[in-house]
Amino acid sequence: MTAKLRKKIRTCPSGYLRKQIFILLHIKSEDMKARIITIGDEITTGYIENTNATWICRRLTESGITVEYVLAVGDTPESIQNAVELAIAGTDIVIITGGLGPTRDDITKTTLTNFFNSELVFNEQVFQDISRLFASRGFAMSELNRKQAMVPANCRVIRNLIGTAPAMVFTHGKTQLFSLPGVPFEMKRLMTDSILPELKKNLNQATVFKTVMIQGIGESHLAELLSNWENALPKDIKLSYLPSPGIIKLRFSSTGSDIKTVEEHIQTEIRKLNKIIPGYIFGYEDITMEAAIGKLLNTTQQSLCTAESCTGGYIAHLLTSVPGSSAYFKGSVVAYSNDIKNNELGVSKETLDTKGAVSQETAELMAGGALKKFGCDYAIATTGIAGPDGATPGKPVGTVWIAIASASQIHSEKFQFGDDRQRNIRRSAVTALNLLRKRIEKENFPQSFGL
Amino acid sequence: MTAKLRKKIRTCPSGYLRKQIFILLHIKSEDMKARIITIGDEITTGYIENTNATWICRRLTESGITVEYVLAVGDTPESIQNAVELAIAGTDIVIITGGLGPTRDDITKTTLTNFFNSELVFNEQVFQDISRLFASRGFAMSELNRKQAMVPANCRVIRNLIGTAPAMVFTHGKTQLFSLPGVPFEMKRLMTDSILPELKKNLNQATVFKTVMIQGIGESHLAELLSNWENALPKDIKLSYLPSPGIIKLRFSSTGSDIKTVEEHIQTEIRKLNKIIPGYIFGYEDITMEAAIGKLLNTTQQSLCTAESCTGGYIAHLLTSVPGSSAYFKGSVVAYSNDIKNNELGVSKETLDTKGAVSQETAELMAGGALKKFGCDYAIATTGIAGPDGATPGKPVGTVWIAIASASQIHSEKFQFGDDRQRNIRRSAVTALNLLRKRIEKENFPQSFGL
Numbered sequence: 006m007t008a009k010l011r012k013k014i015r016t017c018p019s020g021y022l023r024k025q026i027f028i029l030l031h032i033k034s035e036d037m038k039a040r041i042i043t044i045g046d047e048i049t050t051g052y053i054e055n056t057n058a059t060w061i062c063r064r065l066t067e068s069g070i071t072v073e074y075v076l077a078v079g080d081t082p083e084s085i086q087n088a089v090e091l092a093i094a095g096t097d098i099v100i101i102t103g104g105l106g107p108t109r110d111d112i113t114k115t116t117l118t119n120f121f122n123s124e125l126v127f128n129e130q131v132f133q134d135i136s137r138l139f140a141s142r143g144f145a146m147s148e149l150n151r152k153q154a155m156v157p158a159n160c161r162v163i164r165n166l167i168g169t170a171p172a173m174v175f176t177h178g179k180t181q182l183f184s185l186p187g188v189p190f191e192m193k194r195l196m197t198d199s200i201l202p203e204l205k206k207n208l209n210q211a212t213v214f215k216t217v218m219i220q221g222i223g224e225s226h227l228a229e230l231l232s233n234w235e236n237a238l239p240k241d242i243k244l245s246y247l248p249s250p251g252i253i254k255l256r257f258s259s260t261g262s263d264i265k266t267v268e269e270h271i272q273t274e275i276r277k278l279n280k281i282i283p284g285y286i287f288g289y290e291d292i293t294m295e296a297a298i299g300k301l302l303n304t305t306q307q308s309l310c311t312a313e314s315c316t317g318g319y320i321a322h323l324l325t326s327v328p329g330s331s332a333y334f335k336g337s338v339v340a341y342s343n344d345i346k347n348n349e350l351g352v353s354k355e356t357l358d359t360k361g362a363v364s365q366e367t368a369e370l371m372a373g374g375a376l377k378k379f380g381c382d383y384a385i386a387t388t389g390i391a392g393p394d395g396a397t398p399g400k401p402v403g404t405v406w407i408a409i410a411s412a413s414q415i416h417s418e419k420f421q422f423g424d425d426r427q428r429n430i431r432r433s434a435v436t437a438l439n440l441l442r443k444r445i446e447k448e449n450f451p452q453s454f455g456l
Numbered sequence: 457m458t459a460k461l462r463k464k465i466r467t468c469p470s471g472y473l474r475k476q477i478f479i480l481l482h483i484k485s486e487d488m489k490a491r492i493i494t495i496g497d498e499i500t501t502g503y504i505e506n507t508n509a510t511w512i513c514r515r516l517t518e519s520g521i522t523v524e525y526v527l528a529v530g531d532t533p534e535s536i537q538n539a540v541e542l543a544i545a546g547t548d549i550v551i552i553t554g555g556l557g558p559t560r561d562d563i564t565k566t567t568l569t570n571f572f573n574s575e576l577v578f579n580e581q582v583f584q585d586i587s588r589l590f591a592s593r594g595f596a597m598s599e600l601n602r603k604q605a606m607v608p609a610n611c612r613v614i615r616n617l618i619g620t621a622p623a624m625v626f627t628h629g630k631t632q633l634f635s636l637p638g639v640p641f642e643m644k645r646l647m648t649d650s651i652l653p654e655l656k657k658n659l660n661q662a663t664v665f666k667t668v669m670i671q672g673i674g675e676s677h678l679a680e681l682l683s684n685w686e687n688a689l690p691k692d693i694k695l696s697y698l699p700s701p702g703i704i705k706l707r708f709s710s711t712g713s714d715i716k717t718v719e720e721h722i723q724t725e726i727r728k729l730n731k732i733i734p735g736y737i738f739g740y741e742d743i744t745m746e747a748a749i750g751k752l753l754n755t756t757q758q759s760l761c762t763a764e765s766c767t768g769g770y771i772a773h774l775l776t777s778v779p780g781s782s783a784y785f786k787g788s789v790v791a792y793s794n795d796i797k798n799n800e801l802g803v804s805k806e807t808l809d810t811k812g813a814v815s816q817e818t819a820e821l822m823a824g825g826a827l828k829k830f831g832c833d834y835a836i837a838t839t840g841i842a843g844p845d846g847a848t849p850g851k852p853v854g855t856v857w858i859a860i861a862s863a864s865q866i867h868s869e870k871f872q873f874g875d876d877r878q879r880n881i882r883r884s885a886v887t888a889l890n891l892l893r894k895r896i897e898k899e900n901f902p903q904s905f906g907l
Binding site: 048049050051052053054055056058059060061062063064065066072073074075076077078079084088091214223225226228229243245247248256258311313316317318319320321322324325326328329330331334335336337338339340341342344345349379391392393394395401403421422423424425426427428430 | 496497498499500501502503504505506507509510511512513514515516517523524525526527528529530531535539542592593594595598599600601618620639641762764767768769770771772773775776777779780781782785786787788789790791792793795796800830831842843844845846877878881
């Protein structure tokens with residue numbers, strides 16, 4: 006709510022009217038809802054991801070506007086017509102992207118022109134913008150582009166200074182419909198510079214998101230551990246479980262007029278969460294495990310190396326995906342063959358013969374060997390059966406031994422993952438990184454560990 | 457498509473126009489129509505991309521099924537109820553993903569149970585599947601998971617052997633509604649193994665897609681080389697360029713009632729293509745470069761290792777992502793620090809001091825050192841500046857030296873990639889693998905190489 010509106014309410018002579026205005030404004034902002042329509046066969050044929058919809062959903066949600074749904078339809082007048090009919094009734098905002106380019110004879114524009122019983126008229130301003138754009142790029146303007154200066158008579162035009170199709174705004178009862186080009190950078194510029202600021206004027210609230218990153222526990226067990234706390238969660242805080250291989254993201258969201266208050270409101274719950282499952286939380290927001298470890302090692306000024314069999318270099322890849330990782334990551338031996346386990350990491354042939362390459366002994370010798378070889382503070386070692394082949398009696402696909410070595414100790418754990426090779430590699434890596442993270446915290450920050 | 461239009465498409469720098477026109481000309485089967493509903497606040501709040509919908513759209517389109525729309529709604533019973541009501545009438549197939557997990561934000565099952573006036577009953581088969589899954593992972597089964605064995609009485613269950621939520625099929629008039637878990641790899645497995653084969657039985661025509669994988673040439677240069685052939689392409693064959701870092705996929709599609717005929721029709725053109733750009737084609741369908749190399753080395757019975765600096769183990773990871781790669785891939789030294797380049801790969805301190813870690817000499821010594829150390833037939837070495845830091849005068853971010861060593865020779869090339877760390881790592885790896893692929897072909901199949 007703008008200061009101007011607040012003043013209006015304050016200075017309204019009638020207390021009753023004042024209250025009514027406040028309620029109206031309050032309800033309007035509280036209840037602002039949006040629906041998104043994306044037009045294009047490239048989406049309904051699965052040719053590209055619907056990144057426009059995702060981007061708009063995120064921006065509207067952050068602005069405190071609830072997205073009721075996203076509807077993706079193909080490039081036919083009927084489907085566009087039906088989508089608009091469905092969306093326009095009973096909501097505040099409809100945002101349409103796509104179908105405004107010169108290549109498909111403006112199918113969205115003509116469809117909207119008909120839907121709103123209007124006609125296309127020449128718009129000098131738009132024509133000037135298009136001409137300027139072509140001049141700046143040194144291209145000649147085509148007949149198709151000239152056509153883009155025709156807009157429905159009853160729409161409000163929002164100028165597009167970086168593309169040939171302007172945004173168009175139609176009003177239908179209490180609903181505003183925004184039609185935007187589908188070219189991502191044009192759509193984003195129009196949303197950011199014009200449409201979002203316009204919408205936010207009518208809002209006095211925003212939605213805050215907080216994410217807690219969790220590793221080392223399954224979704225259902227986590228839900229059980231958290232059930233009491235979750236039941237007691239304030240109604241205005243929404244919680245979502247977002248699982249991905251080896252990791253669960255707990256996402257909090259809440260809406261309010263004062264962002265700081267809402268943030269503190271969520272933080273209070275996150276502090277409680279921290280006391281319930283301290284060991285499983287490795288970071289906040291969308292930090293990756295490898296970035297979290299990077300932060301730790303930059304703080305402790307310690308170094309790291311890996312000795313990888315079943316993960317085949319994936320852990321080293323994750324670690325080196327982090328900018329600046331050369332400060333703490335020294336290198337790795339990917340010991341896929343037993344010869345390399347033996348020659349490079351000092352796993353004795355006897356151990357490999359008697360205990361096997363996938364064994365506690367091999368894992369720990371690999372970790373110790375790498376630690377010594379590279380003179381690092383920490384070493385991760387993995388050895389397991391990623392699959393689909395390689396299973397032996399007592400060692401099914403998914404059996405993985407992970408060892409963490411430091412100056413003070415070498416500790417290893419056995420894990421049983423699934424039968425999917427890619428997931429086994431991914432889960433082995435994330436699990437190994439989490440074991441390392443806990444070890445680093447335990448050895449460097451014992452007082453804060455697990456709190 | 458006219459020659460003029462083809463030229464327009466070819467010469468479009470972004471590939472955007474090309475895609476639009478490809479899509480416009482995309483042939484759709486009128487036989488069967490589908491609607492997709494994805495459930496989850498993570499989509500409507502823009503937290504994640506709706507990759508499930510994109511994947512399903514793609515597979516249905518390839519099967520000759522037309523996707524009428526994708527509707528993404530949030531995690532409330534009302535929105536799910538409304539979405540199902542909207543979708544169920546007047547189509548053949550409705551596919552719903554999401555909201556079947558054990559946590560409390562998962563409400564699709566109860567909503568569908570109410571919608572289809574049914575009740576939840578215990579399903580012994582599902583219970584057994586869940587129990588087996590937990591036993592295989594060595595986890596205890598929770599009460600929440602037991603609840604997942606309850607399914608609507610009037611639905612047909614499709615077993616999910618890799619997750620705890622089964623697929624459910626409801627029949628409503630002539631419409632079939634499939635409810636699938638939202639976990640991508642579970643959804644994909646259920647679609648691929650059960651649902652798509654089931655749907656294809658009822659189809660009398662399908663769209664055939666063939667993909668040619670190309671590396672080592674830019675998009676516009678490729679388009680020029682192919683222009684004559686492309687202009688002569690039969691009208692019913694659609695061609696599209698799908699560029700991704702370091703690789704271009706040429707995708708052919710054509711629709712017909714007899715798959716074999718359509719496939720042969722496309723194959724004829726692929727054979728012509730093979731004669732025009734033999735050196736650049738590394739495989740067909742969505743085969744990866746690493747899998748193509750695996751095929752070669754399995755044929756030649758040769759072995760491979762890597763010495764990686766700027767790629768940080770990513771090449772080893774790609775190679776070991778291929779099932780059975782242990783037959784030819786021995787291992788790797790990830791030499792992130794100069795000490796490791798010196799101690800493990802025999803790059804002299806003098807070379808590192810005078811020529812630098814990112815130099816032809818270092819790259820070739822790394823490759824030779826790894827080849828000798830691991831006793832392999834081939835070795836790949838990479839050293840470069842992935843960024844954002846590390847640039848030096850004359851060596852900007854994106855400078856990468858790649859060396860390929862074999863018994864007969866060590867050859868290296870310098871590349872200048874961009875300023876994006878992740879893309880530099882990715883492009884370095886793909887480029888290095890392609891140099892290796894060409895070397896293997898040249899040394900083992902000289903007669904067929906380049907033909």
